Amino acid sequence: MPYISFETGSLNADVKRELIQKLTEVSVEVTGIPKEFFMVSIKEFPDHNVAVGGRTVAEIKVSQQ
């Protein structure tokens, strides 16, 4: 029973729906495990709650504008 947890910033409804479809499809294709056994959970957290190398996603996004 594979469980796919996708932690991210906030995403719109269409992106989430497509992500669930594509993550499930590609996992079925690669593992050969039947589709109905796959669980996917998308977990959205605020940009200032998540960081890489000590810089929050919020800070990274500002620096890329």
Next chain:
Amino acid sequence: MPYISFETGSLNADVKRELIQKLTEVSVEVTGIPKEFFMVSIKEFPDHNVAVGGRTVAEIKVSQQ
């Protein structure tokens, strides 16, 4: 120090309180580990963020009405 994480859709306060009690009690009973060592965390996610077999919980609920 067992840590029980319960990921779900949204639940009302009474259900959450009872779930915390019963999950803790049954875990103590089965493992023999003292109650004060148990941590429980209930994590609620929107129905369209969680899917099984590529169908979101929101879609499954609609199909069951």
Next chain:
Amino acid sequence: MPYISFETGSLNADVKRELIQKLTEVSVEVTGIPKEFFMVSIKEFPDHNVAVGGRTVAEIKVSQQ
């Protein structure tokens, strides 16, 4: 689709089987969500990898002998 993750030290096969049964049953009873929607995962970690208040489970167990 509730997902129950149970993080713990090592447990024997009988305890794990009973834990899966009882956690599922009590969750069905409290939430009213059908049994087939429940996923349970027992995750075993070494006692010296887990700590409470800065003391590892290994140290706590020694202090209780």
Next chain:
Amino acid sequence: MPYISFETGSLNADVKRELIQKLTEVSVEVTGIPKEFFMVSIKEFPDHNVAVGGRTVAEIKVSQQ
């Protein structure tokens, strides 16, 4: 910084490598977030540690032979 956690039974090295590639690629394609920001972690647990509807993956696999 999306973090993809893939919990499963044991997989061989080739399947894991392909899974990491395809999960990353499809997530980049759907979200538009640059590839270098994606972290993927494959977590393998024994079949008798994971259950759906109260039946372990080990029991499900036996029933499908």
Next chain:
Amino acid sequence: MPYISFETGSLNADVKRELIQKLTEVSVEVTGIPKEFFMVSIKEFPDHNVAVGGRTVAEIKVSQQ
């Protein structure tokens, strides 16, 4: 690529920023792994969703007033 997940009640922005800095710094210092490889995610849950020994954080806070 160490991933630090910090589950807690709600925290203010300054505390979160300092927590991300200090968790990253101390982890770099202890492990010797370069700073840019560290991901930190702070996950805030309501006090009545988290419990120890069957008592929610909300109940514990009330009992300490």
Next chain:
Amino acid sequence: MPYISFETGSLNADVKRELIQKLTEVSVEVTGIPKEFFMVSIKEFPDHNVAVGGRTVAEIKVSQQ
């Protein structure tokens, strides 16, 4: 009850003990939450199970030799 989960490659016992101490201390210092409420769990995964930007930690380590 803050829960700190530290996912990483394999670490030796001394590093794990120091990590548990320092993560707990710095979290107490920043949040003001009493030490005994903190749980820390170090989760070690094989280098070829974890990837950033589609490259496994094993591949990254080889490329840095």
